[in-house]
Amino acid sequence: AQKVTQAQTEISVVEKEDVTLDCVYETRDTTYYLFWYKQPPSGELVFLIRRNSFDEQNEISGRYSWNFQKSTSSFNFTITASQVVDSAVYFCALSEEGNYGQNFVFGPGTRLSVLP
């Protein structure tokens, strides 16, 4: 069965520090998709990124970057020069192509606190 692990329950950093959030996944499918979501204190869930299993190219978007490594089944998320507004719970998720409807699995989340 598919599974997503986020071993870091809570992380605290001081503003302007870089921080990496870890995500390790398990799947038997060869085609799958990985996602990151952000849940700020206001409670909404915000989609950040999707990566396909056949595309291991890393991605950078402003201060955010994602490192996808199939060899270690990891999809880590780095925030460079963190800001207080980055404080949130971050969820990693996995979707398998062959499991209609119930294909989405979320990790338990990592709570990031960025202190001024």
Next chain:
Amino acid sequence: DAGITQSPRHKVTETGTPVTLRCHQTENHRYMYWYRQDPGHGLRLIHYSYGVKDTDKGEVSDGYSVSRSKTEDFLLTLESATSSQTSVYFCAISGGQVVFYEQYFGPGTRLTVT
């Protein structure tokens, strides 16, 4: 932002009463989902729908039922609310016909069962 609304946004109800939560989308997406979010459990799938009148159970479906009579509306009903159903409920939709892609979430409904 995806056009997803949930109503009510907050509700307090008593044990044993029926409760219906509504999810409304303006994106014409085929797939809709109901999740609950609880501390220590993350997001867990309750039910999902893959079309009008087509629904199926998720991981934690006991005590819940759903209905979808129109593409844009997905209702979640707690037939007889219990304190264990106190939670934050999120509705989600997935883009177009590609169910495996990202899900977009509504703002959530905070339900308290006393």
